[in-house]
Amino acid sequence: MTVAADDTVSTLRWRGGYGRLWSAAVLSRFGDAVRNVAVPVVAxxxxxxxxxxxxxxxAGYLPWLLFGLLGGALxxxxxxxRAMWTVDVIRGVLVAVFAVSLVVGESHxxxxxxxxxxxxxxxTLFDNAATAILPTLVPRGALSSANARLMTAQSLAGTFLGAPVAGVLIATDPAVPFAxxxxxxxxxxxxxxxxPRPAVPAAPPGGTTLRTQIAEGLRRLxxxxxxxxxxxxxxxxxMVVGGLTALLVLIVTQWAGASETTFGVVVAAYGAGAVLGGLVATRLGRWVGGVxxxxxxxxxxxxxxxxxxxVAHAVATAAGLAAFGFAGMLVNVHTVTLIQRRVPGEMLGRVSAASRTVAVGGAPLGALLAGTLAEATDVNVPAVAGAGLVAIAAVVVVRGAASDRLTPM
Known part of the structure; x- marks a missing residue:
């Protein structure tokens, strides 16, 4: 099931903008990791x-259902x-305001x-713009390597820096991680x-409406x-990831028996697995095919x-999260690379948005279903039920590859 695509290996150069994009993404992921550990603790x-x-x-996933397609068209x-740096400035101000609300005791x-x-x-706008920018900064044959290095470095920053640092910062003051x-x-x-401006050109609207462009992206997908x-x-x-994320603090502390102080360490196992997955993703894709x-x-x-x-044990949970993160990184790298290779650049934002919106849209539904199921049973049951859904997902990909004319079996 190897996708018929131009996989010619090209040298990945850090100059020309990729190095700065990489640095910005890694730094931002470090901050996100600090915040992501702090949010469930505050909650x-x-x-x-x-x-x-x-x-x-x-609530953290719902906007993809409401605005994901619009973000891709924009x-x-x-x-x-310009869209990316503007969004980052607004997000920086928003997080700073939330930190102040914690300091003054207005948390709810x-x-x-x-x-x-x-x-x-x-x-929704930032991620779609970032996906569309990358192919303008690196050669086509280096896309898999560029995605893998970017995602691996983000996992490293989040796992070995962000998550452990978050535990220390939370102990100091809950507002510090957000600052x-x-x-x-x-x-x-x-x-x-x-x-550089020439590296990130915007596709011309061509006189069409946003609705028309969104529809074009959906049809292309x-x-x-x-x-x-x-x-x-x-x-x-x-859907499974959404449920697992929503209940992870309870799975780790109640089901697995770990203390709140070690929650960040257990979660860090996921990032460690993701890092390893990123290191081997490109090579595995060349050996056996991305699909x-x-x-x-x-x-x-x-x-x-x-x-x-x-298995109700902290070590078993950490090991499971590590392997889950390893596999998840492989999925992320090759999914993004396949989209970037199979979709024309002028439609990449919209098709990426359509794919991401549909996919991420399952997370809030999964979170609500998992919360309801855990209320009726126990916090570990949604994980077992989720295994069945992921098994179905694997079958869907196999069938899709078998029917695709560009994917020889």
Whole structure:
């Protein structure tokens, strides 16, 4: 199932903008990791209800359903460089305001949900613009390597720096992690603003409306049998990820028996696995093919979820999260690379948005379903149920690759 594409190996150069884009993404991920560890800890201090915690997670995913397609269409119409640094400045200010609200004692679960919703709303434009920019900065044959290095470095920054540092910062004051995150957004904005204009051209609107362009992106995704299958599989998988993320603090502390102080360490296992996956993703793709790697990664995740949901031990949970992160990185690298290779540059923002919106849209639904299921049973049950959904996702990719004319079996 090796995709018939131009896989000629090209040298990945750090000059020309890629190095600055890489630096901005890594710095921003460090800040995000600090915040992502702090958010569930703050939320758990405000409520002990699994369902309410799932609402916080769902609020962080919901904007993709509401604004994801719009963000992709805008990414194909505006100056992508300017859009990205502007969004980062706004996010930096927003996170700083939230940090102040914690300092003055105005924290509330509703405020936390609004905060998560607002950040993701802006992310819909940023992520689609970033996906569309990368192919303008590196040669086509270096896309897999560029994606792998970018995602691996982000995992390193989040796992070995962000997550451990977050634990120390939270112990100092709950507002400090958010202040650090705000600073990283502002520095990242400066780096992105320094990218050369010729490297990030905006696609001309061509006199068409946003609605027309969104429809074009959806049709392009639907007509590509392989991308359609991968998108469907990601929808199912992200339902599971959404549920796992929403309940992870309870799975680690209640089911696995770890203390709150070690929560960040256990979660760091996921990032460690993701780093390893990023280091081998390109090579595995060359050996066995990107689509086959996707299928094998989903099978690994089925086993991981089964173990997390059936073995009540912190070490077993950490090991399961590490393997889950390893497989997840393989899926991310090859999914993004396949989209970038199979879609024309002028439509890349819209098709990327369509795929991401459908896929990420499963996360809030999964978070709510997992919270409801955990309320009725136990916090580990959603992980076991999720293994079944990921198994179905693997079958969907196999069938999609078999029916795709550009993917010889």
């Amino acid at each position: 758990a201090g405000l409520t002990t209800s699994p369902f309410v915690l799932s609402l916080v997670s769902a 990414a194909d119409r505006v100056d992508r460089r 679960i509703a405020v936390l949900m609004a905060f998560a919703f607002s950040l993701t709303t802006m992310q 650090v995150d705000a600073a990283t957004y502002l520095v990242a904005a400066a780096l992105i603003a320094s990218l 639907w007509r590509d049998r392989l991308l359609r299958a991968i998108c469907t599989a990601n929808l199912l998988a992200n 086959r790697v996707l299928v094998l990664a989903l099978v690994v995740q089925v086993a991981c979820l089964t173990g997390i949901g059936t």
